Amino acid sequence: MQSEVLDVDTRRRRTVDLTDEVRSFCAGRGDGLCNVFVPHATAGVAILETGAGSDDDLVDTLERLLPRDERYRHSHGSPGHGADHVLPAIVAPSISVPVADGEPLLGTWQSVVLVDLNRDNPRRSVRLSFVSG
Template identity: 75%
Template structure:
């Protein structure tokens, strides 16, 4: 298994498009046999999604998550910024990992699909994202 870690700054955006980085990683790993690329965020307050970006869906996702996870004092997990407990619930709704098939060095995403990091946590804007590639067996 081949792996690489991306360092991401989310201080000025809640949704970060990782698609180009994933495509570059897959192209450097796949020698024509295909395989699977796993994208994993090892944080308790962030997640990954496959969505359309640039047409408002990314903003709609954040709006929906903020409605589902209000920033107030209802959470038992109460350290950090107000409503930080909501950040710890996020990975229950937005998975910390996604896996995509790869062929000929390209992740097999749909036309409008992008892989994005979702991070509502203002307490920690530095994120690591681990990319892993597993070759298909011959």
């Protein structure tokens, strides 16, 4: 298995498009699977269309589902931080993408994005791993 860690700043955006990094990582590796994993208890990764509003719609939907208030038992950090710890149950912390001849087999409008609503920690690690197949 080949692996690489990306350092991502989420201070400006709640979703960060990682597709170019995934494509670059997979280039020249042949056929296999690329796993994208976020080793954090308050972030996830998703495949969705970006740039046409879907990324903002996802954030809006998650913020409606996970309001930032005092209802959470997990209560350290900023107000409503408990919602951040529920996020990975909705947006998984990892995805796998099939790769053929070094190219991730994403659909025309599909992008790989990091999803991070946590305002307490804007520095994220994302591990890309490639398993030959």
